[in-house]
Amino acid sequence: MVAKGKIVWVSGPAVRADGMSSVKMYETVEVGESKLIGEVIRLTGDVAFIQVYESTSGLKPGEEVVGTGQPLSVLLGPGIIGRIYDGIQRPLDDIAEKSGAFIGRGITTSPVDMKKKFKFNPTVKKDDTIFGGSILGTVEETPLLTHKILVPPIFPEATITEIVKEGDYDLEDVIGQANSKNGDKIGLKMYHKWPVRKPRPYAERYDPTVPLVTGQRIIDTYFPIAKGGTGGIPGGFGTGKTVTLHQIAKWADSQVVVYIGCGERGNEMTEVLVEFPHLIDPRSQRPLMERTVLVANTSNMPVAAREASIYTGVTIAEYYRDMGYDVVLVADSTSRWAEALREMSGRLEEMPAEEGYPSYLASRLAEFYERAGRIRALGSPDRSGSVTIVGAVSPSGADFTEPVTTHTIRFIKTFWALDTRLAYSRHYPSINWMQSYSGYLEDISKWWKENVSPDWYDLRAESYHILQREDTLKEIVRLLGPEALPDEEKLVMEVARMLKIGILQQNSFDKVDTYCSPVKQLKLVRLMVKFYKESQKALKEGKSLADIRALPIITTLLKAKFEVTDEQISKLDEIDKQLSDSFKGDIEEVKVSV
Amino acid sequence: MIIDGVTTASFDELVEIETDDGERRLGKVLEIGNGKAVVQVFEGTTGLAITGTRVKFLGKTMAMPVSQELLGRVFDGLGRPNDGFPDPVADKFLDVNGEPMNPQSREYPTSFIQTGVSVIDGMLTLVRGQKLPIFSGSGMPHNILAAQIARQATVVGTNEDFAVVFAAIGVQYSEAQYFKRSLEESGALRRSVLFVNLADDPAIERIITPRVALTVAEYLAFDLGMHVLAILTDMTNYAEALREISAAREEVPGRKGYPGYLYTDLANNYERAGRLKGKNGSVTQMPILSMPADDITHPIPDLTGYITEGQIVLGRDLFRKGIYPPVNVMMSLSRLMKDGVGEGKTRSDHMEVGNQLYDAYSRAQEVRALAEIVGKAGLTGVDLKYLDAGDSFETHFLKQSPDENRNLDETLSRAWDILATLPEGELTKIKDKHIQQYYKANK
């Protein structure tokens, strides 16, 4: 039975309606004459509390509220990749077509074009057995991505009685028939719907052991994240959350990227829209937009849809995971989502916990990050996929002890702490190397050893050790000045400076430096460690530190990150040779004056 | 104010309140239900009696009449003329709350605005359609800087002048006058629209002032195709008015008593800047706010920084040293600089020079701190060079006079003068080809 009630109270995005006894929790409803979309978030007797995903300006008591019988769901099928959606999966280009450059209200559109023909290529045949999650066939969704047509996850074991031939079909075409064991005939289509608040089921969960290669040195080499892992990146404003997430979305070696702009700037979404179609994936040489989905609910868009955008995004990510792909989901910023929760909670007059946030903030965060993982998918054939989640956190006053940051830290395994002071001195990415950590380091080191070099782990440890020593020594320098240190320690300070400039700092806006391959990362680190060892030896042999500091090879090492491209990586071997030569014989001969 | 016996009002609707003695005030519905409406009265509730006050629901949300005739006029904080001239003839009426720009319809901002202020053009470049606030403190010259920018701003190679929309939000009479005079003297007043809510005007009215101003800015930009510079001062007064309302409604407060929705509310104003595909005009926003106790982590600057595309922070130390403009470059940032500079837009070395200057000045400050403890004798030769570079950065690059308009070439050549005093090996952010072209030439 369709629930039908009347509005009794309106306050911003929160609406109360009575006469709603037959509505269900989390059911979507149409609110008022302009049929605004809302969702029931609390039921007390026949009074429903509704969060409305559009501006409620002009709404009045007495207007009708009608249930849809459905929970908030996304439509999953070919045609999602390359699009930009609002928080409830309405395409922003369709909205623009209907209401112009400014977003109007009460607009209904379909998430994908139901009339568009896709070339379907069946991979099952008559008499095959299918299960929930099985692959029926494929569609070339974009040149970069083969879309696997999935049986909905919740589906009885059934036998194919009919399947269409390879050909062009739209989403409403019936592409096959199946008979379940108890004799039900079920028609199959190329799409299904799934409620966003419910994680999609899988067969089995695996440990994440393969790194997500991002091409960012401080991430891949020092604080890596695994495919199927979770990461958090808190930082004050301007410290580089968005730039880092953009970098991950651009360069991560995943097959699909879901980018959620949650309560952030409009221009940042536009930037992705403008840039990604022109950026070329280094592995496939295709535009990055062909693997990217955007969910945008900017800071000035309705606050309730901001809350939904996170779920919309993660459900889309899980869907591509179930096809057997590695998916990366980045969410900028989870703090704005938490604030949306707080705002709704406040309007419902719930008892607040810390800083006005509802007491269920921690469990909501946990549920979200729990949807990351590397899994074996349901159905046949056997395949595994992953969802990696990286969330930005925007702590008020850059204070990491505030509730969203502290709770997030409990549920993530990689922590990239952005440091306002590093950002002020334009050390980018301003990830603080003493505060950050990765819980995947041991698990993924095997991959590096097998795929890049056996000495990866040791080089990483040796170079990191130099940074750790510098961290202690700089306190002495602060009190007594640099001249108070013995030469061996001065050398540590010097090499740490080189590591900071030549390895840790990475300019996202430089054509070459924006992406650094694992091999190049390793070679650069190896050069720095070698420089350190050679210099140590030279010092022991009685050479002076001043002479070492004056070696022209230092500038070469510092600029190698952007002067040597990945294509000419062998130049780094030449630099390696120059480095050896610099320490041969009498250092003073190769000294240049400044 | 709560009104009983309401049967037909809607959320956000405009309300007209008539007092016993015939005075009319405006308000809007904040909450509606169960026969009651919670109304926010813009001119304040002082003098309103429980009996004898009549209320009329106007059946529409608050709208601003707009037309080309607004140019050159002065309005009060609610958008009513207060320059003694008659109401302008309206071309249309626009909802002051605006509607969110569709990110799909935005044109990404990339055109460099030359402000003639070295520190901004060289290191904190402003582009058309950007929202870049000034974070200031009491007594510091944010108004002088904003007025200088309003006078000097040009897009090189075009002859389109900026129209200025100026909103005074709870400021003193003298500050509002200063702006008006400055626009008058430069001949820009004809291209300006002023909204004035003074310190002694009702605080609640301030909630509307930036909204009417931005409504007009959007109209001038996207209906009339003008390039608009919107200056909103002082957003701290705006946020305080918001807190007042929130407290009166006994809402659960967020930090420092400000409502939890302060971020969203500020964003609804700040996001009304930008460019649109297929339209000629633009809205560039320069909000000004004073940081309570010079504290950048205070919720108002903090939340603003999370929304705007960078910030220009004025520093007390530089101000005390007598340096104008006292821009603390370390804490300042222009997020859109990368998109507005470089080959084909300004100069190919622009970004690298900016980055290297940051690096040099930041090193200089570390060395300064060190020198205070260990003395100059404890410093290395390179450290000493940085010490000098830091001083000349402040005197030769940062410092300029409020009526000095430097073009970009002059700004960059001053920057190279400073970089040329450092050893070549220190310029790690600059590509070899630019070292050849500019550094070597400067030696």
Ligand SMILES: Nc1ncnc2c1ncn2[C@@H]1O[C@H](COP(=O)(O)OP(=O)(O)OP(=O)(O)O)[C@@H](O)[C@H]1O
């Ligand atoms: N690991 C690091 N984390 C942060 N800053 C670092 C680090 N290493 C070097 N720096 C640089 O050194 C400067 C000062 O270091 P740091 O931030 O550790 O000072 P601090 O000990 O916090 O100083 P204070 O005691 O004055 O707060 C920073 O501005 C940054 O440029």
Ligand SMILES: Nc1ncnc2c1ncn2[C@@H]1O[C@H](COP(=O)(O)OP(=O)(O)O)[C@@H](O)[C@H]1O
């Ligand atoms: N890796 C980087 N390389 C170069 N510049 C960077 C980098 N990371 C951040 N930045 C600079 O810092 C600014 C702010 O970064 P952003 O990611 O927008 O911060 P947040 O999202 O934390 O507020 C950027 O506009 C850019 O100028």
Ligand SMILES: [Mg+2]
């Ligand atoms: Mg950001």
Ligand SMILES: [Mg+2]
């Ligand atoms: Mg400290």
